[in-house]
Amino acid sequence: MIVLVPGMLCDADLWTDLVAGLPGPVVHAEITADSIGGMAEQVLSAVEGEFALVGLSLGAIVGFEVARRAPERLNALCALSTNAGAPSPEQLAGWADLGERTRAGGFEEIVGELLPTMFAGSAPHAMRDRFVRMAHRVGPEVFQAQLTAQATRVEAFDAIGALPAPVQAICGDRDALCPPRFHEDIVRHAAPGSSRHVLDGAGHLLTIERPGVVGALLRNRLSSPGAESPVERTAPIAREKSSTRGER
Template identity: 60%
Template sequence: MTALPVVLVPGMLCDADVWADVRPQLPGPVVDAEITAPDIGGMAEQILAAVEGPFVLAGLSLGAIAGFEVARRAPERLAGFCAVSTNAAAPTAEQLAAWAGFDRRTRDGEFDSVVAQEILPTMFSGPDPVLHRRFLAMARRVGPSTFRAQLAAQATRQDAHAAVAGLSCPMLVVSGARDRLCPPEFHRSIAARARNASLRVLPEAGHLLTFEAPGAAAAVLADWLCSLSPLSKES
């Protein structure tokens, strides 16, 4: 049996570079998915279309949120689910208002300001000019049109804890101890509802832990992937 593919799903304002320091350490074939649809259901369909048959999903932030919808729609396709730096709850009124404001400002030509002033400060545990430049470059590659679609998709989120509880496949839940956007308690809630979950909290890491703690993130994900029999056995 050949190894199942691992589908890597980026977060909002992220592209495949968010996994660049992790990807080389992963066993088996790896496929990068995009999430550009203006609703969570459409994003889930983009992920499902990335490969045929069963796969392991690893999603970061909005990528994991879209992954929760995959779990709701097609649980039989998932051989494993790694949820990183994310939130399984429905949006709050405050979040909906903030996203609507970001959308208005972006529509009015303030994309760079929104990213630098509103998004960037939530990405890392502290100031790091190198990581800041890398994130800003990635966000500019994603661009304002996709950002607005992703903001619209965020507003279509539903509480996903029931979808998590319904999964029979193994889950890995990974959090940064210093994530101000999706703190560790969000991840404890996800892991507590899953039937077969491992929770790892990476010390000193913030939201974009694949940038901030790439060695630790790669080791945790690779070890978990190797524990999954479809990935660790060949015949």
């Protein structure tokens, strides 16, 4: 069983372009609670027994809390575009400001402000519109809960280190929110067999920008118990058939 956990202001459409190729039945988890712990309980209650968790951004942060609470239930953890560190004072202040503005009716304006941080460079209109539609389906009330939840985050390296299952970290080299060094930190603390993949020319919403290569990486991890090479740099989707090369 594979549980997919979306990022902030995202829903199940985040996974549309790759979900059919995943090796097993899929459950889409919702994260609407106002704490990371509450979101982790939502994920744990979405499925019985062992499962693989694939989360992007806030979804992966929730995955780290799932690993803290129920490591025996995770047979794989795939963390995309994320951060296992504790929030900074600047982040806490920023989330509080976004919450106040949302309560004051500024949700649509905020979505527009966040849009440039979701993709690398000038993304096609179809990708941009897709994020906006997801954000509006999630809506301001859930967004406020997600902002409140972000403020309850704690550093997750201890939970990652205690997880017996390997962690796969995937990121874009142009992600302004969660750069590759965040994912290097994750893998350094994780179990043997963990891996980091850096996608050239990609931003934050990898499953929309690079669904082919992300889907292939997830299939490889979730289909095989064997370890991957610890660090790879993967070419953009236009060069997807090229071989990968080790990062220096």
